[in-house]
Amino acid sequence: MTWHVTQRTARAYVDGEVSDADAWSVEAHLVSCGHCRTVVASTAGDVGSITRDIADGWAAVSAGLGQQGRVRRGSRYREVVMLVASGPAARWAWLAASVVGLALAAALDTFAPLSGRGDVPMLGAVAPMVPILGVALSYGSGLDDAQEIIASTPGGGLRLLLVRSAVVLTTSAALGAAAGAVSGYGSPLPWLLASLALTVVTLALGSVIGIPKAAAVAAFSWALGVTIATFDTPARTTPAALTTESVPVWLAVAATAALVVAVRRSAFDRQSVSDRPQMEM
């Protein structure tokens, strides 16, 4: 910008006292110069008739517009809210089933505890399966109503899977921790980490065989492992997977699985739709 509208020219322009040629050049300049727009606007602000004209103009324009409705500002936060708010209707069934399952486990621990040489915590055995089931229902299961459109979007792959898995994990952890607090369960750390590790393993395995199958494998292996550890020995002991010693192992498993997910991320590009051929009509 080589020149600016002087205070004097601005005044003359606002009062309508400049020549046509000068007015044109001022207007052409205003189009590209924010600074001078401010100068001219503040000069015009002193003139009562112009302020009134502008106010009337706005009133007329806004009277002609419809209701704006509930428009939300676009932000990263809003994006996460929307991705979390969407999801298969089955999540309510999952939530209900989880609450019932965890409550039953906690009740068993309290009123009819399985114990021998150590405690066998039912809550710890059940809790890690809750998020696995949740992840299976929320992605690639064919239960998401809008999956056909989602599958054609760039964000419908790994990104949506991670958002939904995070929601599922947080919810299950909160439910499990609440059940544990009520029933007087010891440190929740082992089963929390087991939940995390098994969920990430589900995602990693899901990159090869699909999330629903991977979830079935992970949940079944966990159930089998815990059952064998509990009932195999004549004197029942707490399964090693649920003791504090297992913490570093679960962390290592989770980290390795996360690495696998990162490496194989492109496998989720075409997974959000179940493989069944669509009916053609």
Place this chain on the structure above:
Amino acid sequence: MTVPTMIGTHVDVRDLVVRFGKRAALDRLDLTLDTGVHGLLGPNGAGKTTLMRVLATVATPTSGHVSLLDHELGDHGRLRQVRRRLGYLPQQFGYYPRFTVREFVEYFAWLKEMPAAQVPTAVDRAIERVGLLDRADERLKKLSGGMLRRAGIAQAIVNDPDLLLLDEPTAGLDPEQRVAFRELLRTIGVDACVVVATHLVEDVTAACTDVTLINDGRTVFRGTHEELAAAGNDAGTGDSAIERGYTAVLRAARQR
């Protein structure tokens, strides 16, 4: 947007084969499309929907070459680039009944990874273009079939796609809405590639710059709707010239 965002071929499909088990839904199909509104006609089971799903990057081809918006679909990064510039309305699409129209369209704007600052304006513009702005805050479960279809069209166009795929978009629209919709298609088709799969020949006559007829997974005709009508001059049955052309071309294809 009036600035062309790409130069080159929007859709380039060669030798495309898609199999479900032993049945080939698409059998060595060739198709090249550029800007404009392209009609995709064919009898039920001809492979229209399968082709649309391949173009929407939803279905994976068994073999063949598919290049969209000048990108091969091989790797993760390119697929993502293409998907950001894609709009897709499936024949039957599910929705979240508790979402409002605005939330539904906004959801897909986010999934299409649009810049955050553009999302609210783009969402309202898309809803306005399909004439649903007065119902924008209504929940989807309260809308009629035609309105749902229009909400679906709004999510497809929210990112100003360079490739817009609409599978039976006029199903459930009344005649007046259909006219408005064709007008919208013509506007979008000026600088984008719009593919409309339909079985309604009058949609093709009114809004499409050219017609591709597919039968048994193969392209059997490609040309303007006048050319299709001309193909039915001596043979073919139907009430209008284009219907006669349609049946004549199909009959000839089946005899081959």
